[in-house]
Amino acid sequence: MRRLIVIFVLILITLVALEFQAQTPQAPRPPQTKAPPAQTPRPPQTPPPAQTPRPPQTQTPPPAQTPPPPAAQTPPPTAAAKPSGPDPLQLAEDWLVRLNNLSKWTLTFEGKEVGREDLVNKMMELYAPDVVAEVAPHDDEQIGPVILRGSANVRKWVDKISRTQVRLLYIQRRQTKKQFEGTKLIYSTPLPWGGVGMSFEIIAAWSRREDRRKFTGPGTVFLQYNADGKIDRLRLYVSEISEVTAL
Amino acid sequence: MNKKVLFTILCLLCAAVPLAAQTAAPENMVQIPAGKFWMGRAYTIYTDSADLVPIDKLDDRPANNIHLDAFYVDKYEVTNAEYTKFLQATGGKPPWHWPQGKIPDGKEKLPVYNVNWFEATAYCKWAGKRLPTEAEWEKAARGGLDRNHYAWGDADYIDTSEKYIQPPQAAGRTTADPVPANLDGTDAKPVGSYKPNGYGLYDMIGNVREWVNDWYDINYYAFMPKTNPQGPETGKYRGVRGSGWLDAPPNTVGGPSDNNTVDTRDFSDPELRATTIGFRCAK
Numbered sequence: 001m002r003r004l005i006v007i008f009v010l011i012l013i014t015l016v017a018l019e020f021q022a023q024t025p026q027a028p029r030p031p032q033t034k035a036p037p038a039q040t041p042r043p044p045q046t047p048p049p050a051q052t053p054r055p056p057q058t059q060t061p062p063p064a065q066t067p068p069p070p071a072a073q074t075p076p077p078t079a080a081a082k083p084s085g086p087d088p089l090q091l092a093e094d095w096l097v098r099l100n101n102l103s104k105w106t107l108t109f110e111g112k113e114v115g116r117e118d119l120v121n122k123m124m125e126l127y128a129p130d131v132v133a134e135v136a137p138h139d140d141e142q143i144g145p146v147i148l149r150g151s152a153n154v155r156k157w158v159d160k161i162s163r164t165q166v167r168l169l170y171i172q173r174r175q176t177k178k179q180f181e182g183t184k185l186i187y188s189t190p191l192p193w194g195g196v197g198m199s200f201e202i203i204a205a206w207s208r209r210e211d212r213r214k215f216t217g218p219g220t221v222f223l224q225y226n227a228d229g230k231i232d233r234l235r236l237y238v239s240e241i242s243e244v245t246a247l
Numbered sequence: 248m249n250k251k252v253l254f255t256i257l258c259l260l261c262a263a264v265p266l267a268a269q270t271a272a273p274e275n276m277v278q279i280p281a282g283k284f285w286m287g288r289a290y291t292i293y294t295d296s297a298d299l300v301p302i303d304k305l306d307d308r309p310a311n312n313i314h315l316d317a318f319y320v321d322k323y324e325v326t327n328a329e330y331t332k333f334l335q336a337t338g339g340k341p342p343w344h345w346p347q348g349k350i351p352d353g354k355e356k357l358p359v360y361n362v363n364w365f366e367a368t369a370y371c372k373w374a375g376k377r378l379p380t381e382a383e384w385e386k387a388a389r390g391g392l393d394r395n396h397y398a399w400g401d402a403d404y405i406d407t408s409e410k411y412i413q414p415p416q417a418a419g420r421t422t423a424d425p426v427p428a429n430l431d432g433t434d435a436k437p438v439g440s441y442k443p444n445g446y447g448l449y450d451m452i453g454n455v456r457e458w459v460n461d462w463y464d465i466n467y468y469a470f471m472p473k474t475n476p477q478g479p480e481t482g483k484y485r486g487v488r489g490s491g492w493l494d495a496p497p498n499t500v501g502g503p504s505d506n507n508t509v510d511t512r513d514f515s516d517p518e519l520r521a522t523t524i525g526f527r528c529a530k
Binding site for chain 1: 306309466473
């Protein structure tokens, strides 16, 4: 009997001890501290490597904030309209650079042209053999569009520019909405037959080689690049041409 | 006193002879004065903007300001009667449609047709002349009406009312009067049947189309010389200008009326003989 009483008392003591342990907090935690107290506090300026900011395109939003789109949902229109292949902005800048370079050749004392043919060839690399181009007349004795059929005729036009014009400066016009730094706008679309069509506004300036009279005017360029990356169609408008004169 | 009068008369004669030599044109020819003119379509037409004109038909632009030296050109297209004299002198082959190789009755004064470019060139050479260049033909056809579309002027085509304001190429005529040209007919008519243009030349538009000396090149106007252009150095086809008796009258909207303008270009195989192609000569 005495044994039973001792066992009963021991069980009771054990239960009381367990209850007491359950009610006591095991480790004292600071309520607002992220790092455990045992760790060395880091300076707040230096984020941990996992928190390095990423480009917005690759950043994964927290799943709890952005619900995932349904699987059958069509991709956004901006992504669908984006043409595959080279960047239209790069194509436009490449075309302008090659055009502006056409006058950057020299004459030796003997009158020999140095580098002109290379610059013309560089420009002509862009065009398909059966290109059709409509360009503005660069001649006081012409009215209306100059239609150039085939790369041989485009070459004549390019060749004429390189021979008769200097200080070529065709720049892409920038556009701004709130008077901030402007943006070079390219309007582009994939062509139904492959390649990409694009247009952009320009400001053209050039001087005549013969008398250095300078002219300028706004314009527009329409380019159609085929699937092979060559220009099939070119339309170059340059209007409202005025002579740049000293005030 | 008598010596003075005699001397004065002699001086006047000496001055008059070279002057007369300068102004007297050969028989049935007209002198076209030296100077500049706009060759080609001087402005784009309404139908261009609707993309109705194939790009290969835009061969008459850009317009170029061209200088030509003075030249002579025939008042009339070469007639059957004149061509017969050439055949008799050279033993050439008559046009295939002449019955038994002779001019059809009553058609002596009709322009000769069914002659190819080589035969036309040979005729002009035999006559001490040559075929006109394309630039000469166009300047002659314009009759001094620079930058107009029609040999008889564009005044009848320009309707200035707001609803109909269109370039003459696309506009209907504002008058019911027929144009002074043999168009949309059943055959050629005797040369000189209609009133002449400003230079006194007949049938530059209508009756038969006319061979010119130049090779045809669709791209020629983009880089053509600005003084006395002679055409491309080589080619496959020869130029043909003007319009013939089969062409539609120029009072329809767009389309066929294009053929009747002084700037419209055409071409043909130089070996080809056609019932609507004849010629005139220049010097």
